[in-house]
Amino acid sequence: MSQLKDKVAVITGGNSGIGYATAEDFLKKGAKVLITGRNPEAVQRAVHSLGAPAEGFTADQSSLADTEKLAAYVRSRYGKVDILFINAGVGKFQPFEQVTEKDFDEIMDINFKGAFFTAQQLLPLINEGGSIIFLSSINAYSGMPNAVVYSASKAAMNTAARTLARELASRKIRVNVVNPGPIVTPILEKAGITGEEAIAFRAQLAEKVPLGRMGESPEVAKLVSFLASDDASFITGSEYNVDGGLIVHPLLA
Numbered sequence: 001m002s003q004l005k006d007k008v009a010v011i012t013g014g015n016s017g018i019g020y021a022t023a024e025d026f027l028k029k030g031a032k033v034l035i036t037g038r039n040p041e042a043v044q045r046a047v048h049s050l051g052a053p054a055e056g057f058t059a060d061q062s063s064l065a066d067t068e069k070l071a072a073y074v075r076s077r078y079g080k081v082d083i084l085f086i087n088a089g090v091g092k093f094q095p096f097e098q099v100t101e102k103d104f105d106e107i108m109d110i111n112f113k114g115a116f117f118t119a120q121q122l123l124p125l126i127n128e129g130g131s132i133i134f135l136s137s138i139n140a141y142s143g144m145p146n147a148v149v150y151s152a153s154k155a156a157m158n159t160a161a162r163t164l165a166r167e168l169a170s171r172k173i174r175v176n177v178v179n180p181g182p183i184v185t186p187i188l189e190k191a192g193i194t195g196e197e198a199i200a201f202r203a204q205l206a207e208k209v210p211l212g213r214m215g216e217s218p219e220v221a222k223l224v225s226f227l228a229s230d231d232a233s234f235i236t237g238s239e240y241n242v243d244g245g246l247i248v249h250p251l252l253a
């Protein structure tokens with residue numbers, strides 16, 4: 001298993017959940033991995049448990065100044081990027097009527113604006129043959145109640161990715177999107193949902209998934225690794241759901 005041998009990979013939001021599992025998978029496949037996150041201790045703990053050659057850099061994806069610093073660091077440390085996995089994101093779940101401008105800006109600034117400018121700032125470092133992967137969600141399509149801003153932030157990402165795939169094709173940079181369904185990670189707790197509520201919500205979601213369960217982060221990571229590898233050399237402008245079939249849940253049954 002060395003299909004990412006010596007590739008330089010940057011993963012935003014790599015200290016937990018899907019980003020962390022992807023860092024593990026990339027390392028297993030021979031890549032050099034830099035993860036980011038907002039909290040320096042959490043980033044350092046993750047780097048320690050991932051082991052060398054993982055590295056960390058503290059950067060808030062919603063801050064263009066932090067993203068510029070990240071790009072400068074990556075340039076000086078590695079001189080190039082082969083794989084950019086834009087994964088950092090937050091959820092906040094509330095009815096439409098209760099969404100404030102602050103809620104709207106927080107989610108959009110991290111999930112969409114931050115993702116957009118991360119791609120723009122790191123693009124000059126991405127090699128010919130490189131790969132950008134955006135971590136979106138089936139929420140981009142699902143119309144799930146109480147997720148209006150989150151869903152819109154992800155839908156914006158998917159459409160931007162299609163345009164980037166066209167614009168960057170002449171430089172042989174591939175751009176793809178992964179849309180997970182419900183995956184067991186700390187995202188609900190970080191959104192302020194209590195432990196008990198999160199357990200109940202996950203059970204409710206699992207019942208709706210045709211495969212009858214939530215997904216696990218490594219199941220998303222393996223898809224990301226494939227898209228990042230040269231095995232996916234003819235794949236760009238595409239989206240892949242990894243959702244146990246939730247997006248095709250039958251209306252009647």
Ligand SMILES: NC(=O)c1ccc[n+]([C@@H]2O[C@H](COP(=O)([O-])OP(=O)(O)OC[C@H]3O[C@@H](n4cnc5c(N)ncnc54)[C@H](OP(=O)(O)O)[C@@H]3O)[C@@H](O)[C@H]2O)c1
Pocket residue numbers: 012013014015016017018019036037038039042059060061062087088089090091110135136137138179180181182183184185186187190
């Ligand atoms: N879990 C699911 O069911 C699911 C489904 C579909 C899509 N997704 C998407 O998957 C991605 C990863 O989420 P996850 O489920 O793995 O949750 P997670 O464990 O909470 O991971 C989110 C990661 O993003 C980082 N992050 C959040 N805001 C950031 C910011 N402003 N700047 C830099 N890093 C930031 C977090 O670091 P901190 O410790 O600093 O917060 C963490 O490393 C997100 O984009 C999410 O929307 C998740």
